Amino acid sequence: MTDSNIGFDLGRILGILGDVPVQAALAPDATPTFVVGREHLSKVFELLRYEAGFETATFVTGVDHHPATPRFEVCWQFLSLAFNERVRLSTRIEADDAVVPTSTHLWPGNAFSERECYDMFGIRFEGHEDLRRLLMPEEYGHHPLRKDFPHHGIEPDRLYREWDARRRAEPADAN
Amino acid sequence: MGSLKEVEAAASEGFFATRVDALVNWGRKNSLWPMPLGLSCCGIELMAMIGPKFDISRFGAEAARFSPRQCDLMIVAGTLTWKMAEACRTIYDQMPDPKWVIAMGVCSSSGGMYDSYAVVQGVDSILPVDVYVPGCPPRPDAVIDAMLKLQKRIERESPTKRLFSGPEDVDDRGTGKRTYAPNDAVPGAIQHTGPSRAGDAQ
Numbered sequence: 001m002t003d004s005n006i007g008f009d010l011g012r013i014l015g016i017l018g019d020v021p022v023q024a025a026l027a028p029d030a031t032p033t034f035v036v037g038r039e040h041l042s043k044v045f046e047l048l049r050y051e052a053g054f055e056t057a058t059f060v061t062g063v064d065h066h067p068a069t070p071r072f073e074v075c076w077q078f079l080s081l082a083f084n085e086r087v088r089l090s091t092r093i094e095a096d097d098a099v100v101p102t103s104t105h106l107w108p109g110n111a112f113s114e115r116e117c118y119d120m121f122g123i124r125f126e127g128h129e130d131l132r133r134l135l136m137p138e139e140y141g142h143h144p145l146r147k148d149f150p151h152h153g154i155e156p157d158r159l160y161r162e163w164d165a166r167r168r169a170e171p172a173d174a175n
Numbered sequence: 176m177g178s179l180k181e182v183e184a185a186a187s188e189g190f191f192a193t194r195v196d197a198l199v200n201w202g203r204k205n206s207l208w209p210m211p212l213g214l215s216c217c218g219i220e221l222m223a224m225i226g227p228k229f230d231i232s233r234f235g236a237e238a239a240r241f242s243p244r245q246c247d248l249m250i251v252a253g254t255l256t257w258k259m260a261e262a263c264r265t266i267y268d269q270m271p272d273p274k275w276v277i278a279m280g281v282c283s284s285s286g287g288m289y290d291s292y293a294v295v296q297g298v299d300s301i302l303p304v305d306v307y308v309p310g311c312p313p314r315p316d317a318v319i320d321a322m323l324k325l326q327k328r329i330e331r332e333s334p335t336k337r338l339f340s341g342p343e344d345v346d347d348r349g350t351g352k353r354t355y356a357p358n359d360a361v362p363g364a365i366q367h368t369g370p371s372r373a374g375d376a377q
Contacts, residue, residue, distance in 0.1 A: 136293075137258050144292055153292020160260045160301065167264075 013087060016051045020044055031077070033088040041091060042101045049106040054078035054087060057107035060114055062121035066147035071095040072123055076103065076110075093123070102127040120145035199334040203247075203273065204326040205235040210246035210270060212263065214253030217280040217312040221252045224315035234322055243269040248325070250318070251302070254282040255295040264301050273337075275329070277321050278304045280312050287311060 010024065010032055020043055023035040036044050048054045056079040063073040070092040077088045093100060102125040104111045114125040115134040122143040125131060132138060142154050209231075211221055224231055231237050240246050243266045255263055267276070278298050281287035284307040286296035298304060305328060306321040 149292075151292075152290070156257050156292045157260075157295075157300070160257050160264075163261050164264070164301075167268075 009083075009085075013048075013052055016047050017044065018047075020047070027088060031086050031088050033090055035090050035092075038091050038093055038100055041089070044089065045101070045103050045106055048078055048087065048089075052080065052087075053082050054080045054085075056081060057103065057110045057113075058086070060103070060110050060117055062117045062123050062145070064121060064145065064147045065092075066095075069094065072098055072121060074100050074117070074123060078107075098123045099126050101125070104128055119143070122146065195335050196333055200330050200332060203332075203334075204329040206238075207234075207236040207248040207275075207322065207325070208238045208240055208246045209236055210243050210249045210266065211239050211241075212249060212251050212253075212266065214251070214255055214259065215282065217252035217282070220312045220315055221250060221279065221318070224318050229315040229319065231319060231322065234319070234326070236322060243267075244271065246270050247274045248322075249274065249276045249302075250279050251276065251283040251298050251304075252279040252312075254287070254289055255298050255301075256293050257295055258293070260295055260301050263298070267302055273332075273334075275305045275325055276302050277306045277308060277318070277325065279308045279318055279321075280310055282311075284309065 013032070013034075014022075014024065017034075020040050021037065022040075022044070025033045025035065027033045034044070058077040058079050059075075061075050063075065065071055065073060072093050072095060073090055074093065075088060075090050077086060079086050091100065098121070100123065102110075102114060104114065104125075105127070111128065111130065112134060114128055115131060117123050118125060118128075118131055119133040119136055120143055133140065136144065137159050139159055142149060144153070209225075211218065211225070213219075213221055223229060225237060225239055236248065243249075247270065249267055249270060251263065267274070276298075278284045282289060282294070283298045284304075286294050288311075290296075295301060306325050308317050308321045310317050
């Protein structure tokens with residue numbers, strides 16, 4: 001990733017972001033990272049997509065800093081094919097208000113990533129059209145990648161046992 | 176009723192005397208139709224086993240059907256997740272009696288290396304398993320060995336008894352009695368916050 005960022009013009013991005021308060025840093029892998037407040041995220045998304053030319057979204061993911069506060073961090077990485085540049089966005093949010101704006105209207109490919117992030121961390125993406133769980137069963141009430149989630153899970157067999165009890169109550173259902 | 180002479184005469188015409196149990200078991204054990212439930216990498220070894228090199232048609236079990244209605248041997252090959260468990264149990268329920276289950280590989284036998292919230296720690300917590308095959312994945316030879324052991328087990332069954340007295344109640348076999356307390360061995364882990372089994376009052 002270092003190679004692809006040779007000649008990265010940080011000034012260009014900062015100029016486009018204008019008066020949006022961001023904190024620029026260099027990630028350990030030399031990817032430019034902007035720490036943004038949640039209230040400015042929608043604006044930054046639009047500027048990066050339409051003004052700075054980051055037309056490809058690489059990933060959306062969450063980080064759980066439990067027990068530190070603010071607890072969650074959400075990360076986005078975007079790639080510009082035209083400039084061969086990558087940028088990373090990061091924002092910190094509290095556990096009791098784990099909501100960030102969606103980016104799916106600008107990068108539709110982020111839909112699954114945001115669903116996975118919601119599934120694993122319980123971070124809701126406001127404006128996402130279909131924010132269901134991606135990997136875990138939909139009725140499963142816990143978020144496995146949170147730091148306080150036990151290694152062996154919480155009642156992993158609960159939904160199966162409930163289904164099994166219903167099945168036994170009406171045996172004709174199986175056939 | 177007839178004399179020995181009559182029996183001998185009948186034998187020369189191509190008849191022989193046997194027990195119904197032995198005859199039925201002979202037929203059953205040599206025509207196992209597997210239901211290949213290939214859930215992960217074990218499924219590849221399962222395909223190799225069915226293919227010409229290892230060739231389970233030598234044991235009459237090459238007719239792998241992809242409809243559970245036509246199968247009597249379920250081979251659970253791979254990692255069973257709790258999300259998949261309902262489908263697995265439904266497939267088992269759709270298979271006509273008599274039916275047998277082989278748990279192929281450590282994942283389906285015990286959860287294997289997936290010591291995790293998402294994986295069923297052994298399919299015997301939802302299904303009655305007849306033969307367990309260790310290995311990750313097991314070689315096709317090992318599964319063929321399991322199949323031969325299952326054939327020996329089928330030889331000892333009593334289909335006529337079952338015919339007259341009905342199938343035994345298999346509800347308890349591997350389906351509800353097994354205790355599931357995964358966090359017990361982990362010091363300091365959060366234990367279950369509620370009853371994990373429906374109807375489990377204790």
